[in-house]
Amino acid sequence: MSKRIAVFPGSFDPLTLGHVDIIRRSVALFDEVIVAIGVNAAKSGLYPPEIRKQFIEDFFRGIPNVSVEIYQGLTVDFCQKKHARFIVRGLRNATDFEYEKTIAHANEKLSGIETVSIFTAPELSYISSTIVRDVIKNGGDIYKFVPPTVKLP
Numbered sequence: 001m002s003k004r005i006a007v008f009p010g011s012f013d014p015l016t017l018g019h020v021d022i023i024r025r026s027v028a029l030f031d032e033v034i035v036a037i038g039v040n041a042a043k044s045g046l047y048p049p050e051i052r053k054q055f056i057e058d059f060f061r062g063i064p065n066v067s068v069e070i071y072q073g074l075t076v077d078f079c080q081k082k083h084a085r086f087i088v089r090g091l092r093n094a095t096d097f098e099y100e101k102t103i104a105h106a107n108e109k110l111s112g113i114e115t116v117s118i119f120t121a122p123e124l125s126y127i128s129s130t131i132v133r134d135v136i137k138n139g140g141d142i143y144k145f146v147p148p149t150v151k152l153p
Contacts, residue, residue, distance in 0.1 A: 006030040006086040006116065009038050009075045011129065012052045013045040014142075014150045018120045018127045020059065022090035025118055027065055034082055035060075035068045038075065046133050046153055058149040076111035087115045092125040 006026055012019060012035070026033045035056050037049050045052070049070045060066040071078040079087060087107060089100045097117070104115035120127075127145050135142050136152065 002085075003031040003083075004029075004086065005032045005034065005082060005084040006088045007034045007036045007075065007079050007082065007084045008088040008090075009036040009071075009078070011045060012037055012056060013047055013129050014052060014132055014146055015055045015059065016124075016127045016129055016132055016146055018090060018092065018124045020147055021121050021124050022088065022118050023060065023066060026088045026116075027063060029116070030065070030086065030088075032065050032067070033088070034084060035066065036075070036078055037068065037070045039070055039072050041072065046136065055147075055149045055151075059147045074110070076107050076113055079113050080111060085113060087113055089115055089117050090120050091117050092120045092128070 006029070008023060008026060010019065023033060023035060037052050039049050053068050053070055056068045075087060087104070089104070091097050091100060100115070100117060107113055107115060132142055132145050135145065142150065142152070
């Protein structure tokens with residue numbers, strides 16, 4: 001039987017407790033989970049991709065079936081290169097569901113790769129990287145929303 005490899009793609013700018021929840025729960029479902037930091041050359045994030053990668057690696061250090069990589073281009077191309085048959089997506093609400101459903105159908109049509117959606121724990125469903133970035137920009141306390149490995153820019 002082949003390894004069940006899943007890719008959890010996103011910007012992770014920065015890593016949030018919601019992301020941590022999805023990664024932890026994915027580890028129980030798959031033999032290997034690749035946290036894939038997507039880079040769009042047309043956009044610049046708050047944190048450089050290498051720093052985001054370090055935040056995630058530091059938090060999941062000691063969990064052997066979690067790895068972190070940076071990629072560009074189509075997620076399905078990255079998945080095929082890594083022999084991943086699954087894409088993991090976290091869902092916070094109905095808006096996320098509708099958006100992710102469309103992408104999941106397109107990805108499946110392009111590659112045959114299945115998307116597995118995991119609902120974020122209810123107590124974390126309000127957290128997003130966008131909110132965290134706004135809190136940072138306004139000098140607020142981010143540590144209610146992110147793991148301790150995330151540092152202020």
